[in-house]
Amino acid sequence: MTDRSVTVEAPAKVNLSLLVTGRRPDGYHLLDSLVAFAGVGDTLTASPGLGLTLSVDGPTAASLPEGENIVLKAARLLAEAAGRPADATLHLTKRLPVAAGIGGGSADAAATLTALIRLWGLDLPAERLHALALSIGADVPVCLAGRPTRMEGVGEVLTPAPALPPAWLVLVNPLMPLSTPAVFKARTAGFSEPAPLTEAPADARALAVALAARRNDLTPPAIALLPVIGEMLALIAAQPDCLLARMSGSGATCFGLFATEAAARAAAAALTACQPGWWVAPAPLLG
Ligand code: C5P
Structure with a gap:
């Protein structure tokens, strides 16, 4: 790492609700999703370098698939768009489970774009950056936004969502990838x-009520493919003071919503004691 290194956090993306509203002729699904971020994630550091290299460490680094990493893909596409060589030394600390419905790869790609724009001193028009992000993955634009957002279309139509109240999440993943x-x-x-x-919920309880009126439409097919998701949701919902239990994205990560840090940490400890093989992460909801 050098003085000119740029470090960017890649927080977990959480679909607080996800409605499937239609399907495009190309097979992609149209969504209406309230997306927020949690205070747990990966960390990407970009430093000056000759040529493009990526090193990875962290608790979930070993589960990254072989082959072209989404971080390198994002770096190459950005360099190409900027008409400059892809010179950078990248380091990723991977903490989020892979293929988990919390946008780990998308968050990493968005963090790479943000870090390299700063490292390379680029001034890319917003529409160009948005299109580039979308070409990497449907969830990359919302991860670039990094704040509570209503996501429509296949991920390309983004509208700032009302502010979210202080709340805590417990993210739970069975460490089984789901495609x-x-x-x-x-x-x-x-x-x-x-x-x-349409309105900012006054507190965590009001947020839970608003979310309970919505769903994640991908939950039934995800449970059909990976029944443990049903067990996870039941176990999370059974924790004291859990306001809502829901799956994020296409799974398998599920989350519990809590009003306080103490309640979230207690639930996380109980879940870990009950299922030591699961990934359990208490984290604040980033409003
Ligand atoms: O673009 P991304 O890699 O996030 O999406 C992976 C796959 O998920 C797509 O190839 C598509 O099959 C499916 N998908 C979809 N509708 C979306 C997002 C993803 O059908 N809105």
Whole structure:
């Protein structure tokens, strides 16, 4: 690392609600999702270098798939768009489970774009950056936004969501990857009506009430593919003071919503004691 290193956090993306509202002719699904971020994630550092290299460490580094990493893909595409060589030494500390429905890869890609824009001193027009992010993955634009957002289309239509109240999440993953295309493919239900959040909830309890009126439409197909998700949701919901238990994205990560840090930490400890093999992370909801 040098003085000119740029470090960017890549927080976990959480779909507080996810409605599938339609399907495009190319097979991609239209969504209406309230996306927020949690105070746990990966960390990306970009330093000056000749050529492009990536090193990875961290508790979940070993589960990254072989082959071209999304971080390198993002770096190459950005260099290409900027018409400059992809010179950088990248380091990723991986803490989020992989293929988990909390946007680990998308968050890493967004963090890479943000870090390299700063390292390389680029001034890319916002629309160009948005299109570049979307070409890397449907969730990359919302991860670039990094704040509570209503996500529509296949991930490209972003509107700032009302401010979210102070709240805590406990993220839980069985450390079994679940393929996003497989979950979308296993859907059998019809489409939902869009249901945007229009008012800022006063507190965590009001947020839970607003979310309870919405769903994650990908939960039934995800449970059909990975039944342990049903068990996780039941166990999370059974924790004292849990206001809501829900799956994020296409799974398998589920979350519990809590009003206080103490309640979230107590639930996380109880879940870990009960299922030591699961990944359990208490984290504040980033409002
Ligand atoms: O673009 P991303 O890698 O996030 O999406 C992975 C796959 O998930 C897509 O190839 C598609 O099969 C499915 N998907 C979808 N509708 C979306 C997002 C993803 O059908 N809105």
